[in-house]
Amino acid sequence: MSNTASLPLLETDEAAPCCPPLTSAPLSEEDSVRMAAMFKALADPVRLRLFSRVASHEGGEACVCDIQDVGVSQPTVSHHLKKLREAGLLTSERRGTWVYYRVAPSVLAGMAGLLTAAGR
């Protein structure tokens, strides 16, 4: 048992897990500021579509080149991807010519958990 303590936990190191479901306890002021910022990142249709394109892409990862045909200019795509990264919803990595984006899994799980009806 004790030798598992030093193993890094996958999918939990990108963001601290947040908050019990909204249906189980009122959100604290601090948590509400944090979670509202994440919801804000998804509160734009183009941003939400870009996010869904990354999330649903093969292997959960996408190059800008794979996802940019959402009907807005390339600078606008870059701007939205930056917002998603700043909100902690996407991580990015440059490999060669392209930047690859990946959904931060623990953040998505945290948001889903918040919205899940707890035993109702």
Added chain:
Amino acid sequence: MSNTASLPLLETDEAAPCCPPLTSAPLSEEDSVRMAAMFKALADPVRLRLFSRVASHEGGEACVCDIQDVGVSQPTVSHHLKKLREAGLLTSERRGTWVYYRVAPSVLAGMAGLLTAAGR
């Protein structure tokens, strides 16, 4: 069996369920507009706290009088509750002196479903 057909289905008549998980398929333009509006409703810390107070209140229902001490004025509380109602996240009903708010369950489930990682 057949006599249950005429019973109204609770929790499914407030909004059509929306969209597969973001991780399973890219969101359509139409769905992205609809879902972004819901996320926008939760993209404000005070609104999110009000929503969590209704959601976590006994019986999933709360009177304005139960939830209004979030550190903003009563007109501001009313404004935020109106926004949540307009976004389809809360339903309201006047009974006597007070208006009672209730979380629209299918909407909450729809948002949680959207954010759930599909088999990843």
